[in-house]
Amino acid sequence: MTETSRIEVPPALAPHEARTQLLRLSARAWLRNHATRPERALQLLILATILGFWEWFGRRADPLTFAPPTKIAAEFVDMTRSGELPRALGQSLLALSVGLALAVVVGIAVGYAMGWWTVVGRTLDPFVSALYVVPIVALVPAMIIWFGLGLTSRVLVVFLFGAFEILLNAYAGVKNVDPYILDVARTFGASRLDLLRKVVFPATLPFLFVGLRMGASRALKGMIVAEMLFAVTGLGRLIIVNAGAFKMSGVLVVALTVAAVGILLTAIIQSVERRVMRWRG
Known part of the structure; x- marks a missing residue:
């Protein structure tokens, strides 16, 4: 060579x-x-x-009622440098993360239990339906009296806003599993745990991720509603303070920050969905 x-x-x-x-x-x-x-x-x-x-x-437009993007960007820089916006964002994210985590755990667990065990589903269904139609905002004054203006009340509001969407979608997912597939799995000797882990759970994932996206968006709304009504902390307080001062640029900075948090939450859930459900292509 x-x-x-x-x-x-x-x-x-x-x-x-x-x-x-x-x-x-x-x-x-x-x-x-x-x-x-x-x-x-x-x-x-x-x-x-x-x-x-x-x-x-x-x-x-009148600066008291509207603000252009350039003024909003300048206000965002000022609020960030002063530490006002990061501090409020951290307080809001703490309540949101704890409340949403509880909503996910409780919503999935109760939803699966209601769908898997008929007795549990029939027993809890009227209570879940009653609580789902109750306007959570109407309960906020009672929560303030019961738990005060601290983190516990805000976490509870976030939890109540987000849990029912996740619960109902998990419940619907379990109820919509094809009985024929369950019968085939039983024929091959699958135990109840195997059915739940290898058949029901994969089949309910599309319902579950829809519920997670809806629950996350509602939990975010619940966080802002709670903070605006409590008016003591977080992004909701910033909205109240800036609106009271007729500072529209500050209000829109907070509103766009909330929108960015919502987009980030949705992106995280979609990323997890793509990884977990690769078999869908």
Whole structure:
């Protein structure tokens, strides 16, 4: 074999170098799949149109009733530098995370129990239906009397806002499992635990993730409602303070911050859904 025909074999990469290169390739693939989609260009066009019209209208509107994006951005920088916005955001996220976590655990557990055991479902169904239609806002004054203005009341409001959507979707998912599939699994000797873990749980995942998205959005609304009614802490307090001072730019900064939190929550749930339900393609 001549020198010119010799094939050069690249040296083997070290484990940490291979991992780094794999992460880079994955990041590039993600950017190609998400940043180059046709709908991204359309979304950016819609966003630019909305911001342009917003800026045009905001500059001509009464500053006491509206604010353009440029003024909102400047206010966001001021509130961030002063620490006012990060401090309120941290207080709100604490109540939201604890309340939503409790709503997820209790909602899934009770929903699965109601769907799996007929006696439990028939017993709890009227109570769940009654509590679901009760306006939670009407109970907030009672919660203030019972638990005060601290974290406990806010967590409870967030929990009540988010739990029922998760519970009802988990319940509906279990009830909609095909009985024929359960019979086939029993024929092959599956125990009740195997049925619940290997048949019912995968079949209810679409219902469950819908419930999680709805429950998270309602929990976020519950967080703001609680804080606005308590008016002592968090993003809700910032809304009340800025609205009372007719500072529309501050109100819109908080509103957009809440929207960003909601988008982040939805993105996290969708990311988990894609990882858990890869079999759906």
